[in-house]
Amino acid sequence: MARAELKSLRLATTTPSVRLWERAPSQNDPFVTFAACRLRGILSASDSSLPNSMNFLTNVFPSINLPWWVAIIISVLGIAAIWIRAFETEEARVRRAERNKKKELRSLAEKISSYGRTVHQRYPTGDVIVSERDLAEQLRKRPDAVTTALNLLLSEQKVQRAPLSGYWKLNV
Secondary structure (H helix, E strand, C coil): CCHHHHHCEEEEEECCCEEEEEECCCCCCCCEEEEEECHHHHHCCCCCCCCHHHHHHHHHHHHCCHHHHHHHHHHHHHHHHHHHHHCCCHHHHHHHHHHHHHHHHHHHHHHHHHHHHHHHHHCCCCCEEEEHHHHHHHHCCCHHHHHHHHHHHHHCCCEEECCCCCEEEECC
16 A cells, blocks of 8 residues: 555544554445454454453464474473373384384394495495495494394395305396
């Protein structure tokens, strides 16, 4: 709106929740009414028709700042996660532990394959032969976990056993 149009506005009526502004009609414009509303005022305008708990909610929720909303939501999610863990059955715990172990094993197998590829790129003319113990030290994992991951890769034919005990050839 232009500045001249703003000057022609006059406050028609006002309540705590709604302010009506009127603009006098001109030759080209019909009569126009502008309403400035606040959401909190609209929700609590008819206090008698809402139950007491609803009045409380409509008054409290809009007054909470965004950082507090984020803190409340994170707290509720954290409490829900703790509650789920605390009241899960033994069978569910065993299944979750198995899933986590499989994920960790798959991740370790992928790290071993990736290590084999990087060594082969560095030395492209030869085969990649690794020791279980050296590989465990390189990846900072337990040797038995590395052996299990290598056996998983063996079933996928991504590695082969070397003639020496404890050594593996990585197929790149």
